[in-house]
Amino acid sequence: MVAVEAHKSKMTQAREESLHGLVARLDIPVSDISILDCAFTHTSYANEHKSKHINHNQRLEFLGDAVLDLIIGEYLFKTYPDMAEGDLTKIKAATVCEDSLASVSRSLQLGQYLLLGHGERASGGNNRNSILADTFESLIGAIYISTDYQTAMNFVLKHLITYIKQALEGKRGKDYKTLLQEYVQRDGDKHTVYRLLSESGPDHAKTFHMVVEINGVTYEAGSGKSKKIAEQHAAQLTLEKLMAK
Incomplete structure (x- = not known):
């Protein structure tokens, strides 16, 4: 298991209980709630609380993006051995596009766990496609770094398999x-x-x-x-x- 970054902030009891509820609802074996707290902390919130030195979720988003790319690429490679490289790339891109990831985030109600700055929250940031897509990637990063690749893969495929099928049917990645x-x-x-x-x-x-x-x-x-x-x-x-x- 990879060492987890500390969030460097003291969670309220309500926040901790809320994240434990998320763990139970999504059935993810993450025992260190602080990594989830970080995964749901937007840069705008961290910037408004600089004196507390709060870690935001951009590093987890970076990691989650890479893990997500590998999981979907590996799944398509193994599941469709006769599919050409160009088609594999097209289906993967349609599956992991911002619209798809934001849709998954909405279905999982991830927006309600986001810590956002006042401006972002006031402008509806917790329902914005770009932020929701980034949040899903951050969650994947948190799951991967606090558990293992297999657990992250199971979670990703469970929630994206429908989108993969839609991409294969040409219903995703539309212009x-x-x-x-x-x-x-x-x-x-x-x-x-x-x-x-x-x-x-x-x-x-x-x-x-x-x-x-x-x-x-x-x-x-x-x-x-x-x-x-x-x-x-x-x-x-x-x-x-x-x-x-």
């Missing part, structure tokens, strides 16, 4: 910008543009916020680790809203 353009042009030519609303976070971990404008009318805004991801998110939300009318 929402193209789908939106095709949808709005059914009634004639429409001019669709994506405008940068704002950027947040440090230079090495920025989050971009983009909004869709169709014929000068502003629609939904999306966020992501890059402008392209944020545009896809904005297009997805706009398409869902238009189709719901």
